[in-house]
Amino acid sequence: MKNSEVAKVFQDIADLLELKGENVFKIRAYQKAARAIEHYPRELKVMIDEGEDLRSIPGVGEAIAKKATELITTGKLGYYENLKAEFPQGITNLLAIPGIGPKTANKLSSELGISSVDELERAIKEGKVAKLFRLGDKTAENMLRQIQALRRKDQRIPIGEALPIVEEILAALHSVPGVRNLTAAGSLRRFRETVGDIDLMGTADNPKEVIDAFVALPQIAQVLAQGSTKASAIVSNGLQVDLRMVEHDSFGSLLQYFTGSKQHNISLRERGRKQGLKLSEYGITVVATDKLEKFSLEKEFYSRLGLQYIPPELREAQGEIEKAEQGAIPKLVELSDIKGDLHVHTEWSDGHDSIEEMARAAKDAGYQYIAITEHSAGRGIAHGLDVERLRKQVAEIKALNKRLIEIHVLTGVEVDIRADGNLDMPQEVLSELDIVIAGVHSAMNQSEEKMTRRVINAIENPDVDMIAHPTCRLIGEREPIAIDLEALFQAAAKHRKIMEISAMPERLDLRDTHAFRARESGVKLAIGTDAHSVAHLSFMRFGVGVARRAWCEPQHILNTLPLAELLAILSKNAA
Ligand code: DGT
Ligand code: CA
Ligand code: CA
Numbered sequence: 001m002k003n004s005e006v007a008k009v010f011q012d013i014a015d016l017l018e019l020k021g022e023n024v025f026k027i028r029a030y031q032k033a034a035r036a037i038e039h040y041p042r043e044l045k046v047m048i049d050e051g052e053d054l055r056s057i058p059g060v061g062e063a064i065a066k067k068a069t070e071l072i073t074t075g076k077l078g079y080y081e082n083l084k085a086e087f088p089q090g091i092t093n094l095l096a097i098p099g100i101g102p103k104t105a106n107k108l109s110s111e112l113g114i115s116s117v118d119e120l121e122r123a124i125k126e127g128k129v130a131k132l133f134r135l136g137d138k139t140a141e142n143m144l145r146q147i148q149a150l151r152r153k154d155q156r157i158p159i160g161e162a163l164p165i166v167e168e169i170l171a172a173l174h175s176v177p178g179v180r181n182l183t184a185a186g187s188l189r190r191f192r193e194t195v196g197d198i199d200l201m202g203t204a205d206n207p208k209e210v211i212d213a214f215v216a217l218p219q220i221a222q223v224l225a226q227g228s229t230k231a232s233a234i235v236s237n238g239l240q241v242d243l244r245m246v247e248h249d250s251f252g253s254l255l256q257y258f259t260g261s262k263q264h265n266i267s268l269r270e271r272g273r274k275q276g277l278k279l280s281e282y283g284i285t286v287v288a289t290d291k292l293e294k295f296s297l298e299k300e301f302y303s304r305l306g307l308q309y310i311p312p313e314l315r316e317a318q319g320e321i322e323k324a325e326q327g328a329i330p331k332l333v334e335l336s337d338i339k340g341d342l343h344v345h346t347e348w349s350d351g352h353d354s355i356e357e358m359a360r361a362a363k364d365a366g367y368q369y370i371a372i373t374e375h376s377a378g379r380g381i382a383h384g385l386d387v388e389r390l391r392k393q394v395a396e397i398k399a400l401n402k403r404l405i406e407i408h409v410l411t412g413v414e415v416d417i418r419a420d421g422n423l424d425m426p427q428e429v430l431s432e433l434d435i436v437i438a439g440v441h442s443a444m445n446q447s448e449e450k451m452t453r454r455v456i457n458a459i460e461n462p463d464v465d466m467i468a469h470p471t472c473r474l475i476g477e478r479e480p481i482a483i484d485l486e487a488l489f490q491a492a493a494k495h496r497k498i499m500e501i502s503a504m505p506e507r508l509d510l511r512d513t514h515a516f517r518a519r520e521s522g523v524k525l526a527i528g529t530d531a532h533s534v535a536h537l538s539f540m541r542f543g544v545g546v547a548r549r550a551w552c553e554p555q556h557i558l559n560t561l562p563l564a565e566l567l568a569i570l571s572k573n574a575a
Helices: 003-020 024-039 044-049 062-074 078-085 091-095 102-112 117-125 128-132 137-154 159-174 207-215 248-259 262-274 298-304 320-325 355-364 387-403 448-460 485-494 512-520 534-549 563-574
Strands: 179-184 198-204 220-226 230-235 240-245 277-280 283-286 291-293 340-344 369-375 408-416 435-439 498-502 525-528
Touching (some): 003 024, 003 062, 003 078, 003 102, 044 062, 062 078, 091 117, 117 128, 117 137, 159 198, 159 534, 198 207, 207 220, 207 230, 207 240, 248 283, 248 298, 262 277, 262 320, 340 355, 340 435, 340 498, 355 387, 369 387, 369 435, 498 534, 525 534
Parallel strands (some): 369 408, 498 525
Antiparallel strands (some): 179 198, 220 230, 230 240, 283 291
């Protein structure tokens, strides 16, 4: 049982005691313990296993230590179960809504039989709640807003949707006079595939002007709170954005703190403790002298702890601190290392722009090459190319390459892997192409065994160079297919086939953790955008973010190679 789960039980107990009208000191004691346990840098379970006394945790006395031990060792707490039995089921769900206290919760429960947030929402909309409390519509409406805010908290937004909005906001605020630093922290800076909320940080000569400018931006739909150095607001798609203006001389430590992850910070604090240092968002306090050291740069903060700088994408408590200690943080791949895009569609299939338009845009992006990879004409795929049209396209690309300078267009295809593992194009045409990408586009509900066999069949096919979007997931929309990725990676390593990191923001497939495993298994990766228009070529950065979170260096990513080396590898694969 994790600390957060233990903390939740103690918070529930505090809520139930409050409902019961118990003594406030007792209630406070449980609240305090819940907070202390939630933020405690060590897992209580480990402490118990190692025979340590839980009373060493500030805010945890004998009674709570005993309850925590019972809860962690047996998975249940008798006291909590008995307390819960005294109240209607689900009442703590109502107390979790800001603004709903014990009295209100009790009344909602006993008179309207409400036991969940969903039921409350329905009752508000039906006008029952306003009637019950003889409230004006406004109070009930406010309750509804709090419910929506609570829901937003569990609702994560894909980075592809969040990043462009944040960049617009940052660009607008950069033009406020006196702004010195301004950046996103939190999960967005770490490039997680989805974000819960946005944490912006900055320093400025006049912070209040930046706050005023922020809340007045056209992107802001609703201001939740506004002070002289802080503001919280909702942007039009429901995303919450918090802006904090801080002191210049502690910007580094604050940025570090609010970048997280929480788990990374906990591990860092633990390490600091052993060095006699106390870490906080304001800096590092030397415990012996009680002196606070401030940091305007993150790099110096890490350096003070004896650590190499850790890029935000690696701050997930996955061994990065140990690596930084050894000076072994790799030089991660960057967008500027990318020399071309290997997965692009045009108006020949379901794309919007011509081959030449895509090629010119790729050249403008600084690339050396681009591969045109239309769908094959298989079942269920709109506007796929048959053999005849594909050959026509190849001829056109060859003619185009004679005209175009500084960019080379590779011929290719994204061929469907049929349900039986065969490819949806005859061998003789595949062998004429520079690159063959194979992918699953239909019959996605096969058993794991069948699906794994199907894709390995494609990997073993000598004409195939790369597997597209290996899990077929669509973030928030379609679950990944059942497939044994470890087996896939083994086969790919053996046959020297490439696994794609699809940079398309709704795919990001392979995802970070899978790309990490593929790299560890010795599989070469390539980042492709699956662009269906010129604008989509800019998705590349999302794929680079995934690759960085997978600890990839340029050598792990095929499309960091210059054209000649890339072609040499692709023809070797075909041989
Ligand atoms: P999100 O918003 O759910 O996508 O994830 P984050 O990582 O952006 O988390 P958020 O917005 O709750 O907090 C931003 C950062 O602030 C987080 O990554 C680390 C820091 N932080 C927040 N709460 C705590 C905490 O209780 N303890 C520690 N050590 N750090 C925290
Ligand atoms: Ca956040
Ligand atoms: Ca936040």
